[in-house]
Amino acid sequence: MINWSRRRTLIAGTAVIALTNAIALLGVAYNRSGEPDSVLQLTQRELHPAYHGWGVHDNSGMALRLDWRLITAERLDINDVTFEYSGYGGAPSWLDKAKLHELGFDLSRLEDTERGHRFYARQLPQPALLVLEYDGAAYQRSLELVRGHAEREEALRIGNPGKKEFEERARHARELLQREEQSNSRLFVIDAGRDAIALRAKYPDRSRYAIVWGRLRLSVSFDKREPKVSAYVSEVEPSEINIPKAQRSAFQDKTGVSTLYPTGSFDVTLAIGKRLEPWIVSASRGAAR
């Protein structure tokens, strides 16, 4: 065995454990010190429960996930206005080649060659700072797109009286509009960058714009059969936001049963600190919406 005395081993082991905990906790204290980088007032529309695969009986913890969205290139196409997988990423229209250059992606290969195509397809996700906008222009744009879609479908229904197909389409469009107005998330990823200070200068309203870490991935899509390099937002950090015990009552009804389900409503004040790590400042049961 190593020629270390028992005392030295005890000191070394204790030091490793104590120092690691101290560094982690000092980081937390620094993140939460002073004025937060941003403070958002969110509801169940923007936060949904994090389901743990191994069951609630083995894990008593509760966590939320940010329900973030994008105005993707597909949604801007009038035929695909409803195409969206909320919280699962997508290629936003603003993430063009100029922005990718600015973010440091290597775009030196030609995308219309087999080698270039292969190069871009093989790229792995890269970390980037993302700007989340809450209930702002992006949400209004999304609302506008869905509303326009509903109006077009309604006009078609009126123009084709008695035709079941158009009645169904109009009904579906009305439901989409209702969801967009009343329950869909209003939190949109609207920009990306490498410098948090520059992004904050561009988006100074700390109650509407939050800067968080996320990941972008290059991909090759086909625009009218022509290969085109694009990028999509694949993840937003943190994947889960822990609900501390002190805030749990906001997510439970009088019997103590969790209301972290689509019918439950709540208001959450979410702060994002100096290290861009979030925490729940306060939470309360919301009025039924």
Added chain:
Amino acid sequence: MTPTSRLEAQQRADEIRIFEAELKRLQQDGVVTLTEEQRHTIAQHHAALLAQYAQAFDIDRDVKAKQLSLGMRIASFLGALALAASVFFLFYQFWGLLSTAVQVTVLVAAALGSFLATMWVRSKDATGYFTKLAALVAFACFVLNIAMLGQIFNITPSDKALIPWAALALLLAYTCDLRLLLAAGILCFIAFVSARTGTWSGMYWLYFGQRPENFFPAAIALLLIPHVIDHRRFSGFAPLYRIFGLLTWFFPVLVLANWGELSYLDLDRGIIEGLYQVIGFAGSAAAVWVGIRRHWPDMVNTGVTLFVILLYTKFFDWWWDAMPKYLFFLVLGLTAVLFLVVLKRLRGFGRTADGAPES
């Protein structure tokens, strides 16, 4: 030479037992004749040594005790894994019901308490079985401690957490002579070095496994460590570094030999796969050769196994569809026979080679 570990003491005790049996045979055949006094002196010396080893290291004095020891080793390994899992699930079961301050206190206290308990068990346990159990629980508590702090405070995941995990595992491994903890420390080291290598290309660190070449620096470092740091006092540590080094090198090569598109190399997929097939065969053959030259059976066995795996995967790729199944398996069988012939020749070469075995 005084043994410094249980394994060394056990090795010496086994040699004494073999010597006694052989001496008895030689005396029966009349090859050697010892006087009563000589016999008594040798027997007394060996008895004193065995008593000393038994007291200091709790060695197995006979074959029966050795068989029981193997059972105890397996039980302590499985017990250690189960206890570590139990600690993990125990915390998850109740942590949501605790306030943040209590959560942090419990996590830090569990990590520190289990480490101190391991040191106490080590001072009382000459066999090492209970120390192994306690050490793995202490390591699990520390991993849980840091991982849960990240979850409680929504800390951005970082590969830097692997450094203190590796440090504690290696500290426990070297001070308590535990290969299980050494393996845990090596795995943390591999993950950290590979993640760092991956981030140099700009990728997010958690994706390091998707570029197999990220593992090569860690593999080289692991193969070099036993050369740079003298491990003769730690039984089984140097082979463990070599085995992990070889596996960390070989599995990425095996993956790249079959899925060239995962490589960093901006070449045609077929060229990359061909290149890594050559590297795989040449590398594993070189490992066998070095293992024979240096008398490292661990390296020889790992090298042979890796060579065979690579060869059989390529056989499958080349001939599974093209050949009738009886012919395919016949080729496999004949290849195994060819291997036996080559290894037999190599064994003969090994016997005649000069130089003492190295640890």
